[in-house]
Amino acid sequence: xxHEHDHQxxxxxxxxxxYLWVALLLLLAFMVGEVxxxxxxxxxxxxxxxxxxxxxxxxxxxxxxxxxxAARPATGKWTFGWKRAEIISAAGNGITLLVVAGIIGVEAxxxxxxxxxxxxxxxxxxxxxxxxxNVAAAWVLARANRSxxxxxxxxxxxxxxxxxxxGTVAAGVVILVTxxxxxxxxxxxxxxxxxLRAAYGLLRDSGRVLLEAAPEGMDLAEVREHxxxxxxxxxxxxxxxxxxxxxxxxxxCHVTIDDSCFRDGxxxxxxxxxxxxxxxxxxxxxSTFQLExxxxxxxEPGTH
Numbered sequence: 001x002x003h004e005h006d007h008q009x010x011x012x013x014x015x016x017x018x019y020l021w022v023a024l025l026l027l028l029a030f031m032v033g034e035v036x037x038x039x040x041x042x043x044x045x046x047x048x049x050x051x052x053x054x055x056x057x058x059x060x061x062x063x064x065x066x067x068x069x070a071a072r073p074a075t076g077k078w079t080f081g082w083k084r085a086e087i088i089s090a091a092g093n094g095i096t097l098l099v100v101a102g103i104i105g106v107e108a109x110x111x112x113x114x115x116x117x118x119x120x121x122x123x124x125x126x127x128x129x130x131x132x133x134n135v136a137a138a139w140v141l142a143r144a145n146r147s148x149x150x151x152x153x154x155x156x157x158x159x160x161x162x163x164x165x166x167g168t169v170a171a172g173v174v175i176l177v178t179x180x181x182x183x184x185x186x187x188x189x190x191x192x193x194x195x196l197r198a199a200y201g202l203l204r205d206s207g208r209v210l211l212e213a214a215p216e217g218m219d220l221a222e223v224r225e226h227x228x229x230x231x232x233x234x235x236x237x238x239x240x241x242x243x244x245x246x247x248x249x250x251x252x253c254h255v256t257i258d259d260s261c262f263r264d265g266x267x268x269x270x271x272x273x274x275x276x277x278x279x280x281x282x283x284x285x286x287s288t289f290q291l292e293x294x295x296x297x298x299x300e301p302g303t304h
Contacts, residue, residue, distance in 0.1 A: 016151060017067060019144040023137040023158065024060040027053055030133045034126055041122035044104075044111050044188050046168065055100050056137075056157040059093045063154045070150075070245065083245040086150035087209045093153035094202030097160070101195035108188035115181045123184065124172030127165050134162035148246045149205055156198040164191035212242035215249045218282060223251070226281050230273045232258045232266065234294050244286075251278060252288040259293045267291055 031053040038046035066089035069082040141155045164187070171187035174180055214220060218241060227236045235256040243249050255274065261267045271289060278284040 016144040016148070017064060019140050020060050020064050020067075020151070020154065023140045023154070024057060024064070026133055026137045026140075027056050027060070027158070030130065031057060034130065037122055037126040041119035041126075042116055043118050043123045043168075043184055044107055044116075046123055046126055051100055051104060053161055055093075055096045056154070056161055058096065059154045059157040062089045062092055063150045065089070066150050080244050083248065084210075086148060086245055087206050090149035090153040090202050091206035091210065093157060094199045094206065097157065097195045097199035097202070101192045101199065104188055104195075105192040108185045108192065111185040111188075112182055115185065118175055118181045118184045120172050120175030124169060124176065127168035127172055130165035131162065131169065134158055134165055138162055149202070149209070150246075153202050153206075156202060160191070160194040160198045163194050167191060209243045209245070214241045215243050218249065223278075223282060226277050227253070227255065227274060229277070230270060232261050232270060234258060238290075248286060249282070249284050250286045250288075251282075251284050252290075254290045254292055256292050256294055256296070259295055261291075262293055 031050055034046055034050040034053065037043075038050055063086075066085040069085035072078075072082045074081040138155065138158050141151065141158060144151050144155075167187040167190040168184075171183040174183035208216070220239060220241060223241065224236050224239055227233065227239075233255060237254050237256070239251070239253040241249065241251050257267065257270060261270060271291060274289055275287055278287050
């Protein structure tokens with residue numbers, strides 16, 4: 001069962017890597033052309049999109065590297081392997097979005113006050129191509145496993161870039177029709193707002209994992225209640241629930257059972273029942289129980 005699960009996970013990870021590589025090559029090729037167009041047209045909106053696209057490329061490259069690290073097996077020194085590498089990558093994506101948003105935001109405000117000349121026609125054509133490229137990249141990554149924060153981080157980069165290009169298309173049309181060049185800076189501020197929203201979500205979710213908060217949607221009181229259901233269970237304490245990485249929630253706790261379970265040999269069967277309970281009700285495959293006789297309570301330093 002475990003071998004089959006690992007095999008299926010390996011196949012899915014291989015497909016995810018292919019999707020990431022296709023998206024990376026699409027964005028890298030377009031980014032080079034966009035930088036040239038931004039310089040020639042004087043468009044901050046295009047340059048901000050190119051800057052965001054650079055962070056997209058970095059995010060996808062980081063996601064690919066993190067996936068490679070996460071696939072390393074556990075060792076005596078790294079007991080969970082490098083699985084947290086994907087979470088760190090997602091946090092890095094969130095920080096990158098914040099930094100790029102800050103840089104673009106400052107320049108956009110400056111251009112609102114002192115608007116430069118912008119070639120609306122060039123902006124419009126390049127932005128339309130950008131919409132097509134980002135739709136293609138987003139479609140590719142949407143097929144990957146987005147329950148992974150690592151892949152979701154890369155996907156959010158591309159999605160906000162897509163929205164940014166749509167805003168740039170609108171800015172290009174406004175400039176061509178009305179000559180109001182401040183539309184370019186306004187479009188850039190829209191991109192900034194989208195970046196901040198995506199960054200918040202990534203930093204919130206990755207922060208929960210890195211700070212070892214209980215997984216969202218898992219109620220510890222409910223977990224404790226289920227663990228207390230089997231016969232002979234006296235108490236459950238020192239209950240800890242955290243996430244090693246996406247899809248790997250982990251639980252450890254002390255379980256006090258009747259002294260008779262140790263004398264009569266019931267303890268192993270009770271342990272199986274507890275593990276089956278977590279697997280069936282909470283989809284937790286990795287659990288550690290310390291079974292204790294009721295007479296051991298006096299030796300506990302403190303329970304919670």
